[in-house]
Amino acid sequence: MKVVSSETFPKHLRIHNTLDFKRLFAHGSRNNLESVRVITLDNNLGYPRLGIVASKKNLPKAVMRSKFKRAIREIFRKNKECLESKDYLVINLKKINDKEYLYRAREFERYIKNIH
DSSP: OOOOOOOOOOGGGBOOOHHHHHHHHHHOEEEEOSSEEEEEEEOSSSSOEEEEEOOTTTSOSHHHHHHHHHHHHHHHHHHGGGSOSEEEEEEEOSOOOTTTHHHHHHHHHHHHHHTO
16 A cells, blocks of 8 residues: 555644744845745644745735745645745745746745755
């Protein structure tokens, strides 16, 4: 019988504390991709965590912000086993239209694949 890894994205893998976001912005290392910035910082938790910033300035419609965040979470969830014990913060930097959100999220996926 084949053991399948968890297909969930539990709350302990999310960065939702304001202090954690401030710590990432202050001390994290920044990696600027084409339209996404990834800020990383080591954590002592033994597992990776994800935070997402999708600003209203760059994604004016709530539907687009939700789609972008959903795509980033899905990529993180599928690749969490190969990630180091770090906090990852993904920030959308450029305006995108309705068709580009998945392309922008895939930038994060390419970043994950390149660091391993």
